[in-house]
Amino acid sequence: MEIQLPRGTRDILPDEVASWHFLEEKFRSICENYRYSEIRTPIFEHTELFERGVGDSTDIVTKEMYTFADKKGRSLTLRPEGTASVVRAFVEHKMFGDVNQPVKLYYNGPMFRYERPQGGRQRQFTQMGLEAIGSDDPSIDAEVISLAMNFFRSIGLKNISLIINSLGDKESRLKHREALIAHFEPRIDEFCSDCQARLYKNPLRILDCKTDHAHPLVASAPSILDFLNEESKDYFAKVKSFLDAIGINYTVDPTLVRGLDYYNHTTFEIMSDEEGFGAKTTLCGGGRYHGLVQEFDGPDTPGIGFGMGVERVLLALDKAKIEIPDANPLVCYVIAAQPEVEEKIVQLVNRLRMHGISAEKDYQKRKLKGQLKDADRKKAKYTVIIGEDELRTGEYTLKDMATGKQFLVTEDELITTLEKAEGDK
Structure with missing residues (x-):
């Protein structure tokens, strides 16, 4: 039998590597300019880390993780995303005690999800991202978004747009949760089995469902923005004012909930509008999380971050016909x-x-x-x-x-x- 690549993986050949180096160097340079330091975490972690950190109602945990038992029967998982590992390291190494707060970290490495391979999406993919942990100042939300936008501009992408939303604090989310349950409950049998299971566990995930996204009840669902308390409204208003102050345009989309359970307050996505992608394609997504550090037995510490898939960014560069400079020409x-x-x-x-x-x-x-x-x-x-x-x-x-x-x-x-x-x- 001819041995070939496993489905959903690919070889990055020598004539392609220069493009990867270009992106990695641009990302490293801009992160360090914003005073973020690199962190490198293991490729596999205890499965519980992702069940607790990513959320056991997410597609990532329920359908997409590569999980296996080691020789002593312990359940381990190839990391499907970067945030949970970085926060685990933040707690384990007691970075919350560092005199310099917030702790600002960036990462770059392979991630693994069992999903249908398609253009710009593989089962082994490379994610670049960052986390700023230790501050609930809305200006750092603007900083994180600014860094991502400036990265895309620095590599030549011009047809990009920023979508933002607020999921509010715990109180706001609980009220919104009750409204979502009341909205979907009478007709939940019209939705997929995943959405039916999420109704009482995490109804917000129904808004993010790939199967039922076109259902009319999704479009008419109660908006989180109508349930924000004064504190949450004020926080979101400050984030928007800081974005205005630094000249970053945005669109507020109340249906933007992201696919991970740990988000609250600010969430955002950066989309590519390049011709050839078809519908708008997400290049980068992230948001604020309060409670994730506590979930890993650390102190009550807020954070915000984002992740982006390198393969998808490279596809956007290709669609935009942006030529990657040769970083190492033969002299x-x-x-x-x-x-x-x-x-x-x-x-x-x-x-x-x-x-x-x-x-x-x-x-x-x-x-x-x-x-x-x-x-x-x-x-x-x-x-x-x-x-x-x-x-x-x-x-x-x-x-x-x-x-x-x-x-x-x-x-x-x-x-x-x-x-x-x-x-x-």
Whole structure:
């Protein structure tokens, strides 16, 4: 039997990796500019972490997790999202005692969900995200949203839109919950089995159902915004005023509830409107959570964060026809005019690399013309040709591949010229 990739996974081949590096470096750079620090958590955790943290009424926990027993019978799960692991680490390492609050963390790594593979969505996918834990100041909600919006702008995406909502505090959510139950209960038998199970457990999830999203009762469901108490209204108003102050446009959508149980107050999604996606596609989603740290036996500590799938962002870049710059172009291709100078070629390529210059040579015993073609295919900025005459005189022919200009340089002059080119790339 031919061994192939498991369904829902993919190989990221060398000609694609530059795009991943581009996104990862942009995300790292903007996070650190906002004073977020990287955290790396395990790929698998105890299953209970996600049952308690993500919510046992969510599709993620009930349908999509990769769960297995280890050799001692303990239930472990490949992480399906990043927030629960980061909050677990926040509690376990007592970061709530850090003098610098809030604790601002970002992450980037593989996640796993058993769902139907489709464009921009795989069973193993990569998620970048962040968490700001330890502040209930609405200005940090605006900061987190601003960071996400600025990231998308920095990679060239222009046709994006921000959707926001408020789920209110615990009191507001309880009143809204009672109204949702009263709304759906008389006709709940018209909904899928998942929605029927959620009616009394978490009726808010009915609004997020993929199966029954077009049911007329979903469209006419009571709006959470009508149940916000004064404190929740004031909080949401401040978030919107801060977004206005920094020039970020948004649309309020009272049906935006997100798919995780731990959200309250601010929730948001950033959508791509790029032609070719069809309907608007979510690139990034997140929100505020109060109570999640307590769920993991930590002190009462508020937080806010977001996550985005790298594959979907790359798809958006492709639809927008945004060309990813080559972060590591070849600076110099060293060409052997005769086979007799091969030892010198090896020595010079090594010396260039020791000086931090990206250098390459031929390994297929090509003739001079073939080496020049290979240098062109590899988009070398410069070529340097060395033959027996060059060895004798100590001067090499350096060619600028963009202009076609050629000039003679000594080996030291060659290194000086190429070091400048490396610095400019």
